[in-house]
Amino acid sequence: MREIVLEENAVTLAENSGWLAQKLVIAGKRGHPDQSFKKRIPLPKGMPRLAYTLLVEFKRIGESPDGNQIRRHRELREHGQEVHVIDTFDDFERLLEWAEGEIKRISDALRR
Numbered sequence: 650m651r652e653i654v655l656e657e658n659a660v661t662l663a664e665n666s667g668w669l670a671q672k673l674v675i676a677g678k679r680g681h682p683d684q685s686f687k688k689r690i691p692l693p694k695g696m697p698r699l700a701y702t703l704l705v706e707f708k709r710i711g712e713s714p715d716g717n718q719i720r721r722h723r724e725l726r727e728h729g730q731e732v733h734v735i736d737t738f739d740d741f742e743r744l745l746e747w748a749e750g751e752i753k754r755i756s757d758a759l760r761r
């Protein structure tokens with residue numbers, strides 16, 4: 650599957666599952682991931698408004714991130730950001746499922 654087709658299909662799946670998909674270009678930051686996916690972490694009233702954010706670099710199947718991307722991913726991860734490199738739709742579906750589990754886990758932990 651071409652990278653752009655994979656990205657478009659992933660955005661459609663994510664939006665249909667309640668995620669906010671945004672294509673972001675960060676000025677002066679080469680290698681920033683292709684898409685940001687955000688979803689609210691459900692919390693009781695009076696608690697902070699929190700979103701879970703996944704950044705995804707899409708690739709043609711078998712293709713790896715380039716040097717700028719590797720450096721940017723490392724910088725983002727050092728600051729606590731989830732960054733994933735995805736080259737198949739199945740892997741994207743699994744990533745969203747995993748992230749939904751993380752959102753539930755965080756939500757449950759903050760309610761205790």
Ligand SMILES: [Mg+2]
Binds near residue numbers: 652683706707708
């Ligand atoms: Mg890409």
